[in-house]
Amino acid sequence: MLGIQDPWVALAIILCLASTLLCVVYAWLNWNRGDEELRTEDVRWAAEEDKVEETL
Amino acid sequence: MPSDVNLLDIVLVLLYVFATAFLGYLGYRGTRTATDYLVAGRKAHPFVMSLSYGATFISTSAIVGFGGVAGMFGLSLLWLTFCNIFIGVFIAFIFLGEPTRRLGHRLDAHTFPELLGRRFESRFVQVFAGLIIALLVPLYGAAVLIGGTEFLSTALGMPYNTALLVLAVLVAAYVFFGGLKGVMYTDALQGVVMFVGMAILVIFTYSSTGGISEGHRQLGELKDLAPASLTSIGHRGWTAMPEFGFGDTRYNLWWIIVSTVVMGVGIGVLAQPQLAVRFMTVRSKRELNRAVGIGGVFILAVIGVAYVTGALSNVFFTTHGPPxxxxxxxxxxxxxxxxxxxxxxxxxxxxxxxxxxxxxxxxxxxxxxxxxxxxxxxxxxxxxxxxxxxxxxxxxxxxxxxxxDRDNPFVFTEATGNRVAQGRSLSIVYAKGASDQIMPTYISMAMPKWFELVFLLTLLSAAMSTLSSQFHTLGTAAGRDLFESLSGFGSGQRSRRTIYIVRSAIFVGLIVAVALGYYARKEQAFVSFIMRATAIFFGVCAATFLPAFIGGICTRAMTRAAAIASMIAGFLVSAAWLLLVKVPECTVIGLVQDSLLAHKPNWPVVDPLFIALPVSTLTAVLVSAFTRKSSRAHLERCFGTPPHAAPRREPIPELVQP
Incomplete structure (x- = not known):
């Protein structure tokens, strides 16, 4: 395949392309899924994170 | 600067610098804090976010170091690209991202050690993890620093040590005066330039080698020129996997590639402290879902191309290199x-x-x-x-x-029959035996000067953002996980002393990274220092943290004792393997003169991860089975009330953790 004789290297190329396709299809199907309301813990975490960043 | 730089080169480089500065300014003025992202709801475009992630995580280490390794070992390194995409993006973002984010927010954890420490209610876990991160980050920092140094010294014709010093000063200035926070838009621009640069590079490479199939075919034909030092350990050409087996030195290369490169780095990415912290900074699972697609494409375009180009540079040099x-x-x-x-x-x-x-x-x-x-x-x-x-x-x-040379194979002939031939060689020869120099040498010789300079600036700024992320991790490990945790200071008392500790730790870490960079060139060994340093960092992190991390965020069953035992077991087995068995690490460190398993072929090249991760995983499972679980109240704090659970009663006194 594509000038490569060793099937194990050809398989690596196929898997690279297939896994990239998998990532793209997954992102496309779930583009607007997973959004959620902000919780108290998120607000508290963000405020503390800002303090940590200030220290740095 | 070399004299072959013309006006167009200078204009293009200045354009790039101004664009970076302008975007940096926009980013500086705009959304900056965690509160802005998470609470005020200011949105970053998913492309910007994903590309900035990519630019932070992919750096000179991957492009220069591992690209050079592909130039020496061949396309078998594409297995690592597959692992980077499938494990490092798909598995990590989809299965680990959301649990990490949710648990981090529930427990108000801001560093990786703090996440583990709070999940297992153990200060030891936090301090131990912080200590390991503080010890190992300079090693990975050195890998990134060396990648930038190799490119800088080749592009500007500087001696290696001068380039190392220049880069160290730049990094120090960036980290101490510019702050440690990456500016998302600047990072995203680096990501775009890296993406476009690699696209140009791969198109140029395939067109100069006669196309995709023809390029691969020519690369395959070079296999009989592989040096004896490579064929003796199983190299079978640049388009084939090395010889597989166990118990003979001719299988060494297979074990180096599979156990160290593919598994060590490919699996090790799951337990990267910086990645876990990045997961906590996203607003919801939706951002992670979106980042998966762009991240996968970005890794393929940058990492995959670096490996393909590194390997195909052999075809370029044997047909177009200086004779x-x-x-x-x-x-x-x-x-x-x-x-x-x-x-x-x-x-x-x-x-x-x-x-x-x-x-x-x-x-x-x-x-x-x-x-x-x-x-x-x-x-x-x-x-x-x-x-x-x-x-x-x-x-x-x-x-x-x-x-x-096909056109002019002989340049001198004597009557006695003495003849001087002319020919071109492999990448590693043009790189003077140092695989870390293959990519800089290839880009310097094959590409136009403007491309080389823009690519240099991109790699340098990518190195800056990666290094700042690493030193951010080091600083928080030293300040928050070690100093504050051990001294018992709360957030109200931390400021001055913590800042002093953080800065000192970063300064010492930088000095150690520079010293390692100097030492690496002095001790220039057969196989890339960048690759080995990266593999050690990833491998030790995975063996030490992965079972506790995955067990901690995904299950309620993992116990504190199991987390402590698995972390200690993973670290000790990794350290023992590196100090006593793994070649060349054990001989370079010098505790032993030769590997303790030197007489047993293949064992000395097996990566510590291959031994230590199964040990730490098994330890985690076994100890969890026989030790007391966390209290129900703590588990509900970590994971919420399980669906269909009985209403919670007050904890029974004897089950409360001491």
Whole structure:
């Protein structure tokens, strides 16, 4: 395949392309899924994170 | 700066610098804090976010270091690209991202050690993890620093040590005066330039090697030129996997590639402290879902291309590289013009001299020199004699594999039959034996100067953002996980002393990284320092943290005792393997003169992860089965109330953790 004789290297190329396709299809199907309301813990975490960043 | 830089080069580079500065300014003025992202709801475009992630995580280490390794070992490294995409993006973002984010927010954890420490209610876990991160980050920092240094020294014609010093000063200025927070838009621009740069690079590479199939075919044909040092450990060409088996040194390369490169780095990415912290900064699972697609494409385009280009640079150099002259000492394949050349040079009088190399008693290569050719009775050239002088310095001829020039294979012929041939060699020869120099040398020789300079700036700024992320991790490990955790200071008391500790830790870490960068060149070994340093960092992190991390965020069953036991077991087994068994690490560290398993082929090249991760995983499972779980109240704090659970009662006193 594509000038490569060793099937194990050809398989690596196929898997690279297939896994990239998998990532793209997954992102496309779930583009607007997973959004959620902000919780108290998120607000508290963000405020503390800002303090940590200030220290740095 | 070299004299071949013209006005167009300067204009393009200035444009790039201004664009970076402008986007940096926009980013600085705009959304900056966690509160802005998470609470105020200011949105970053998913492309911007994903590309900035990519630019932070992919750096000179991957492009320069691992690209060079592909130049030496071949396309078998594409298995690592597959792992980077499937494990590092798909698995990590989809299965680990959301649990990490949710648990981090529930427990108000802001560093990776703090996440583990709070999940398992153990200060020991936090301090131990912080200590390991503080110890190991400078090693990974050195890998990134060396990648940038190699490119800087090649592009600007600087000595390596000067380039290292320049880069160290730049990094120090960036980290101490510019702050540690990456500016998302600048990072995203770096990501875009990296993406476009790699696209140009791969198109150029395939077009200069005759197309995709033809390029691969030509690369496959070079296999009979692989140096003996590679074929003896199982190299079977640049388009084939190395020879597989166990119990013989001819299988060493398979174990190096699979256990160290593919598994060590490919699996190790899951337990990267910086990645876990990044997961906590996203607003919801939706951002992670979106980042998966762009991240996958970005990794393929940048990492995949770096490996393909690194391997194909061999075809470019054997067809377009600057020619070497010398006499043929062995014909490998007459039809293909594959030969071994004793390299020769003409002196100022036009006489042909043998080029010889010297290696001192410690195995360090000295600069090449020339010597007059020895003649036999008929005036024919004799081979260069290999010899050792009184100081123990070994002197021998420089012999390189070469493809004869098709148009002008011989440049000098004597009546005695002595002939000087002309041919081109493999990438590793042009990189002077250092695989870390293959990519900089290839880009410098093959691409236009403007491309090289823009690519240099991109790599340098990518190195900056990666290094700042690493030193951010180091600083928080030292300040928050070690100092504050051990001193018991709360957030109200932390400021001054913590800042002092954080800055000192970062300064010491930077000094150590620079020292390692200096040492790496001095001790330039056969296999890339960048690759080995990266693999050690990833491997030790995975063996030590992965079972506790995955067990901690995904299950309620993992116990505190199991987390402590698995972390200690993973770290100790990794350290013991590195100090006593793994070659060349154990001999470089010097605790032993040779690997304890030197007489058992293949074991000394097996990566510590291969042994330590199963041990730490097994430890986690077994200890969890026999030790007391966390209290129900704590688990509900971590994971919420399970669906269909009975209403929670007050905790029974004897089950409360001490």
């Amino acid at each position: 070497f002259q010398g006499r043929i000492i062995q014909t490998v394949d007459a039809d293909k013009g594959h030969v071994l050349l004793q390299v020769m040079k003409q002196d100022q009088d036009g006489a042909w001299m043998d080029v010889v190399k010297e290696t001192n008693r410690d195995g360090k290569a000295l600069p090449d020199t020339t010597q007059p050719v020895r003649l036999d009775d008929q005036g024919k050239w004799l081979p260069v004699m290999k010899g050792t002088n009184a100081n123990g310095t070994v002197r021998e001829g420089v012999i390189i594999p070469a493809v004869l």
